[in-house]
Amino acid sequence: MSTNCRTCRTPGLLAAAIVAVSLPASAAEDATALVRAAVDHWRGQSSYSEMTMTIHRPDWERSLSMRAWTEGDERSLVRVTAPVRDAGNATLLDGDRMWTYSPKVNQVIRIPSSLMSQSWMGSDFSNSDVSRADDIVDEYDHRLLERRESDGRAVNVIESVPHEDAAIVWGRELLSIRDDHVVLEHAFYDQDGVLVKSLKTLEIAEMDGRSIASRQRMQKVETPGEWTEIRVDAVRYGVDVPASLFTVSSLRNPRE
Numbered sequence: 001m002s003t004n005c006r007t008c009r010t011p012g013l014l015a016a017a018i019v020a021v022s023l024p025a026s027a028a029e030d031a032t033a034l035v036r037a038a039v040d041h042w043r044g045q046s047s048y049s050e051m052t053m054t055i056h057r058p059d060w061e062r063s064l065s066m067r068a069w070t071e072g073d074e075r076s077l078v079r080v081t082a083p084v085r086d087a088g089n090a091t092l093l094d095g096d097r098m099w100t101y102s103p104k105v106n107q108v109i110r111i112p113s114s115l116m117s118q119s120w121m122g123s124d125f126s127n128s129d130v131s132r133a134d135d136i137v138d139e140y141d142h143r144l145l146e147r148r149e150s151d152g153r154a155v156n157v158i159e160s161v162p163h164e165d166a167a168i169v170w171g172r173e174l175l176s177i178r179d180d181h182v183v184l185e186h187a188f189y190d191q192d193g194v195l196v197k198s199l200k201t202l203e204i205a206e207m208d209g210r211s212i213a214s215r216q217r218m219q220k221v222e223t224p225g226e227w228t229e230i231r232v233d234a235v236r237y238g239v240d241v242p243a244s245l246f247t248v249s250s251l252r253n254p255r256e
Contacts, residue, residue, distance in 0.1 A: 031142035031158050034177055039073070039137055041181035041210065044237035046071045051232050055123050058225045064121065069239075075246045078130075079254065080121075089121065091130065092251045098131050101251045108252055117169060124197070124218040124228035128169065136173065139166040145174075154179040170196075180211050195221055207235045 047070045054063045065082040079090040088103035098111040116128040140160040148155045158175045162168035171191040176184040187198040197220040205214035212232060219227040244250055 031144040031156075032137065034144070034156050035140075035142055035158060035160065035175060036137045038175070038177045038181045038183050042183070042212065043070050043073065046239050046241050047235060047237050048239045048241070049232055049235040051230055053121070053123060054229045054231070056227050056229070069241050069245055071241050071243075071246065077246055077251070088254075090251055090254075091120070092246065092248065093131050094246055096131075098127060099248055099251055106252075108248055113167065124220060124226065129199075129218070135166075135168065136160055136175075139163055139168060140173070150178075155184060182211055182213055184213075197221060202229070203231075205232075207232065208237050210237070 047068075049068045051066045051068060052063055053066060054061065062083075064080050064086055066078055066080050068076060068078045070076040074093070074095045076093045077090065080086045080088065088101070090101045092099045092101075098116075099108055100111060101108045111127055116131065117126050119125070120127050120130050140162050143159045143161075145157045145159050148157065156175075156177045156179075158177065160173045160175060162170065170188050171193065172189040174185075174187045174189075176186075178184055182204055183199075183201065185198060185200050188196050190196050197218060199216055199218045201213040201216050203213075203215035204211055206212075207214065212235065215229060215231045217227050217229045242255075244255060
């Protein structure tokens, strides 16, 4: 979902009030397990959610209401429900394949790898950001940089570097993961080690029996006046999702 690069995802630049604690010598061995647990915690084995995405620019702002279904690590469907002019637009992910559907032209489009860095639905998220939930686990080497304490909770700061042969655009990513598996920040660096953008958790809420990042903001360094927020309005985990939902046919003709 990207091209080869090595300096991106970095979720963990916490406030200055955070106090560092000693890091066990064996902690680095647990870095991959911590990242996997965070991904599994967010997605669950399956899920259904209702979300609001707000795209902010200096001279305008718009919001989209969306419904999303996930199954395992590789299947998801996101469908816009409002406003009317955008309703029906949808994105389907199945493994490393991605399609979008626009009801205005009644056309399903397969997104090629060359366009994975392009904006997703006009937001500050790229197609790649949306499609690579578990790539961060399987296609990176992970190293626990430090363990901090914030508001009485332990926070693990993990550096994730793509494998040499991975089709990843970033050179390095930093993840700050709380001890309840909530990702507080995810920072993305380019091949030269320069911070490009970051996804920060602004609110955490208890939903369907677990704490989740209920409001997150993606923002690019070069355009500080622009950002995209995604707010989770409702979520259910462990739902029964028919396999037929994650098909190109369902993308064009909703069956949910």
